[in-house]
Amino acid sequence: MSKRMTRLLGAAALCVAGTAIAQQPTQAPLPGLPASMLPPTLPWSGASEKLVVGKDDPWITPAEQAGFSTTPRYAEVTAWLKRLDAASPLISLETFGRTGEGRDMLLVRASKAKDGSGAGKPVVLVQAGIHAGEIDGKDAGLMLLRDIALRGKDGLLDKVDLVFVPVYNIDGHEKMSRWNFPALRGPAEKGYVGNSRNINLNRDYSKADAPESRAMIGLLRRLDPILYVDCHVSDGFDMQYDITFTYAGWGRYAYHRATADWLQGRFGPSVTAALEKAGHIPTIYPSPIDTREPTKGIRQAPEGPRYSTGYGDFIGVPTVLVENQMMKPYRQRVLGTYVLLEAALKLAGQDAGAIAQAKASDRASRPADMLTRWKPVAQPIGWVERFKGIAFDTYVSPASGRREQKWLGRPVDWRMPIIGQEPVETVRLPKAWWVPAGQAEVIDRLTLHGIRFEVLDAPRTLTLDRVRLVDPQSMSVRDARIPLDTKLRHETVTETLPAGTVRVPADQPLGLLAAALLEPESQDSFLAWGFFPEILAAPSGAEDFVRAPIAEALLAADAQLRAEFEAKLAADAAFAADGDARLDWLSVRLPDRSPYHHLYPILREN
Numbered sequence: 001m002s003k004r005m006t007r008l009l010g011a012a013a014l015c016v017a018g019t020a021i022a023q024q025p026t027q028a029p030l031p032g033l034p035a036s037m038l039p040p041t042l043p044w045s046g047a048s049e050k051l052v053v054g055k056d057d058p059w060i061t062p063a064e065q066a067g068f069s070t071t072p073r074y075a076e077v078t079a080w081l082k083r084l085d086a087a088s089p090l091i092s093l094e095t096f097g098r099t100g101e102g103r104d105m106l107l108v109r110a111s112k113a114k115d116g117s118g119a120g121k122p123v124v125l126v127q128a129g130i131h132a133g134e135i136d137g138k139d140a141g142l143m144l145l146r147d148i149a150l151r152g153k154d155g156l157l158d159k160v161d162l163v164f165v166p167v168y169n170i171d172g173h174e175k176m177s178r179w180n181f182p183a184l185r186g187p188a189e190k191g192y193v194g195n196s197r198n199i200n201l202n203r204d205y206s207k208a209d210a211p212e213s214r215a216m217i218g219l220l221r222r223l224d225p226i227l228y229v230d231c232h233v234s235d236g237f238d239m240q241y242d243i244t245f246t247y248a249g250w251g252r253y254a255y256h257r258a259t260a261d262w263l264q265g266r267f268g269p270s271v272t273a274a275l276e277k278a279g280h281i282p283t284i285y286p287s288p289i290d291t292r293e294p295t296k297g298i299r300q301a302p303e304g305p306r307y308s309t310g311y312g313d314f315i316g317v318p319t320v321l322v323e324n325q326m327m328k329p330y331r332q333r334v335l336g337t338y339v340l341l342e343a344a345l346k347l348a349g350q351d352a353g354a355i356a357q358a359k360a361s362d363r364a365s366r367p368a369d370m371l372t373r374w375k376p377v378a379q380p381i382g383w384v385e386r387f388k389g390i391a392f393d394t395y396v397s398p399a400s401g402r403r404e405q406k407w408l409g410r411p412v413d414w415r416m417p418i419i420g421q422e423p424v425e426t427v428r429l430p431k432a433w434w435v436p437a438g439q440a441e442v443i444d445r446l447t448l449h450g451i452r453f454e455v456l457d458a459p460r461t462l463t464l465d466r467v468r469l470v471d472p473q474s475m476s477v478r479d480a481r482i483p484l485d486t487k488l489r490h491e492t493v494t495e496t497l498p499a500g501t502v503r504v505p506a507d508q509p510l511g512l513l514a515a516a517l518l519e520p521e522s523q524d525s526f527l528a529w530g531f532f533p534e535i536l537a538a539p540s541g542a543e544d545f546v547r548a549p550i551a552e553a554l555l556a557a558d559a560q561l562r563a564e565f566e567a568k569l570a571a572d573a574a575f576a577a578d579g580d581a582r583l584d585w586l587s588v589r590l591p592d593r594s595p596y597h598h599l600y601p602i603l604r605e606n
Contacts, residue, residue: 038185038327039238040409042390046279048335051143059084059146063139063187068331071135071187074103074173077166080142081108088149089114090157097215100196101171105215108141110148110162122356124348125225126341127165127216130201130232130308132172132191133181136324137231140337141166156342159349163223168212171196184233186330199479202230205311206304206517206524207531208445209480220317221450226355227267227318227348230308231337234323237291238407240388242328243275243336246285246321248313253302253421255370255512256362259318259355266351267320267344274343280336281388285323289419292405294389297380297417302371304524305516314513315449316362318355320344327407363509370512372521373425380417387416425521429506430604433518434464437500439601442526446504451514453504461496465604467520472536472598482530488520488600495603503605520600527600539597544583551586561589 053060062072062080072080085091090112095104113121128137141164147153148162156162167173173191180190194200195210204213220228234244247254247263254260268284275282289296303310312319322340324333348355391410394403435442435453446453472486504514520527541547555562565586569576576582588597 037182039390039407041185041327041329042240042409042411044242044279044329044332046332046335048278048280048339051147051335051338052331059150061139061142061146063330063334064143066187068139068186068329068334069188071139071190071330073176074167074170077138077142078106081106081145081166084145084149090149090154091145096219098211099169099171100211103170103174105168105170105212106166107219108145108162108164108166110145110157110164112154112157113161121159121161122226122348122352123161123163123223124227124229124345125163125165125220125223126229126231126344127168127308128231129167129169129173129191130230131193132167132169132175133184133193134231134233134324135167135173135187135191136233136330136333136337137229137322137341138166140231140334140341143334144338144341153342156345156349159352160226160345162345163219163225165216165219168216169195169201170212181233181326183235184326184330185328186333197480202232202308203306203479205308206306206513207479207481207526207529208448214448217448220315225317226352226359227320227344228308228312229320229322229341229344231322232324233326233333234285235326236288237294237405238327238390238392239286239294239325240390240411241281241283241286242325242332243280243282243340244285244323244325245271245282245340246287246309246323248307248309248319249302250284250300252300254313255302255367256313256316256365258358258361259316260313262351262355262358263318263320266354267318267347270347271340271343275336275339278336278339280332280339282336282340283388285321286384286387286416295414295416297419298384299376299419300381301421302374304522305513306524310524311513314516315510316359318358366507367429367512369426369428370515370519370522371423371426372519372523373423374421375424377420377422381420382418384414384416384418387414389414427515427519427521429511429515429519430465430606431506432605433504433506433514434462434497434603434605435502435504435518436601437498437502439532441531442602443502445517445526446502446514449510449513449517451504451510451517452508453502456497456499456501456503458499459496460501461494462605463492463494465606466491466493466495467600467602467604469535469598469600474530474536482533483528484530484536486527493603497603518602520602532601535596535599535601537597538584539588541587544579547583547587550590551583554586554590561586 062076085093090110092109096107097105129135172195175192176189178189180192199210201212204210208214251260251264272282286298288294289299305311305314309319309321389412391408391412393406395406397404468489470487470489475483475485516522516524
């Protein structure tokens with residue numbers, strides 16, 4: 001390793017080594033490197049700039065005080081909010097969980113209820129910093145809370161309460177570094193994407209491995225909000241739009257229709273109008289097919305419950321993903337977020353009754369099927385006739401050895417196709433799933449999510465659907481799990497289930513979420529996330545002088561198996577020459593040899 005590379009890596013390490021070092025002033029650029037690798041930005045001004053208070057204002061937020069060049073650490077956020085709590089009867093603070101590193105997870109409730117509980121009033125839940133470097137929502141939320149509590153915007157609380165989580169991923173937030181999210185134009189140092197175990201919390205709603213996820217799921221169950229807003233910053237490519245947002249499956253592919261229709265028909269137009277009036281350029285989040293060639297189109301697809309938006313869809317809570325455009329200045333992004341959140345509060349108050357009806361409709365629905373696999377359609381499902389893009393050029397990078405983009409900061413219009421999806425696999429949902437009592441991890445997650453189940457108090461014999469894994473393959477580690485990819489074979493069996501076995505009925509408000517977790521074909525199932533490593537272990541063996549005659553008897557009794565065996569011998573010389581491999585291949589095909597090997601432990605009641 002060169003001395004220059006050693007110095008560079010050492011500087012990166014210092015950025016995240018500890019609080020004392022990280023709180024020092026932002027480091028100067030490395031020798032020979034410009035202060036920013038980012039392309040030119042478009043000039044901007046808008047009415048939302050009036051939201052920023054003067055430098056002598058006693059309630060200036062830390063980000064405003066810094067001219068939006070930096071964002072405050074969690075201790076400073078907490079101290080500022082405690083001061084606001086003490087100054088206003090509308091504000092109350094509470095903790096709702098602890099992070100992996102033991103930090104208290106703080107929420108702020110803004111409410112006109114005298115006891116601060118907000119009992120009986122619907123809640124808008126807003127969270128910031130689930131990806132801790134994408135922190136616009138935190139600083140926008142502090143400004144909005146100040147103006148609600150002290151500056152005359154308390155009318156926003158006439159019909160709803162606001163519950164605000166300023167930083168969701170606190171442990172990641174405190175690992176600030178200039179190397180985190182380097183494509184984001186501010187703040188100078190940003191938090192890390194993962195939590196203390198490097199789990200992406202916006203992939204953890206369904207499997208709920210992280211303590212932060214478990215706390216948020218508990219909060220969602222307690223509040224049952226009429227609107228849930230998750231604040232992010234996009235990656236991808238440059239564009240003129242500064243504030244973008246979307247919903248599960250872009251609304252088009254939502255699993256629950258009533259809440260999706262409200263989001264598309266009411267939320268989108270209302271928030272868009274507010275943002276445009278304030279001088280911003282909003283649009284529905286354009287997820288690119290190819291960031292290197294943006295004009296290939298915008299991808300829209302279904303979402304599973306691993307994501308905040310997907311989880312909201314599966315539990316019947318209208319959920320919005322805010323994706324501010326990464327290359328817009330931090331000040332502009334924060335102000336746009338403020339406008340969006342204020343408009344969301346106003347609309348939620350106006351539409352509280354309609355939203356409640358939509359939620360009830362979705363939760364009363366009982367889908368018979370669930371889409372589990374899909375693929376891009378051959379032809380666009382629509383077009384954006386004038387997408388507000390940014391011109392770019394390419395050059396050959398001496399570092400990558402290939403052509404790289406160079407964004408030019410010049411507006412350009414593109415005609416962009418919208419690429420939708422078509423079904424590949426849909427499963428018919430059973431009446432119920434049967435979970436063995438020993439699957440404590442699964443039962444824990446069902447309980448956490450609020451999925452209803454019943455426990456057998458006596459043995460019961462039933463005809464059920466059993467699923468066998470065919471050629472399972474462990475995948476690369478992702479979010480503290482080793483996911484599993486496998487083909488599946490369904491077979492009808494008669495089983496006597498012991499007392500203590502758990503029955504999860506599909507006929508319940510969270511039946512669709514239960515299906516996403518328990519149907520083995522689901523991409524967000526416990527099986528797909530690798531919850532059952534025990535079923536991958538080979539069955540216990542025996543001496544070869546016993547295995548060989550058993551295998552011989554199996555070949556003699558099963559003509560189809562014998563033909564498959566002979567075909568494999570003919571096709572694979574190494575296998576044919578390996579006596580152990582031949583006996584292993586035959587042994588795993590013995591009927592009922594193991595109650596675990598390649599058998600999905602959850603049975604389906606059709």
